[in-house]
Amino acid sequence: MENNKLNVPKPKSTxxxxxxxxxxxxxxxxSNANKDVxxxxxNNILAESRGGKIKLKAKVVKEL
Ligand SMILES: [Zn+2]
Structure with missing residues (x-):
């Protein structure tokens, strides 16, 4: 039994x-959504997916 942390999210995603x-x-x-948000x-598009990154269409209020 190994205790790998394979599913830890990348720190870049927010x-x-x-x-x-x-x-x-x-x-x-x-921020790393893989489909349009x-x-x-x-139902307005807030962000378009661009291959692992998103292109924002809405105004960012806050980074969490
Ligand atoms: Zn709306």
Whole structure:
């Protein structure tokens, strides 16, 4: 039995709190999301996935 830490997330990934430009909803998103992130309230795209990184479409309120 080994005790490897294979599933430790990379330290570069962060969570961002963004504000939807369409409706003002604030939502926490993952900076390394591998698919587009949409606003839960109005379905506006908050960030587009670009191969492991995201391109933000919404304003960042805070880095978590
Ligand atoms: Zn919205």
């Amino acid at each position: 969570f961002l709190k963004v504000k939807c430009a369409g409706c003002g909803n604030e939502q926490t998103i993952f 949409k606003c839960l309230a109005c």
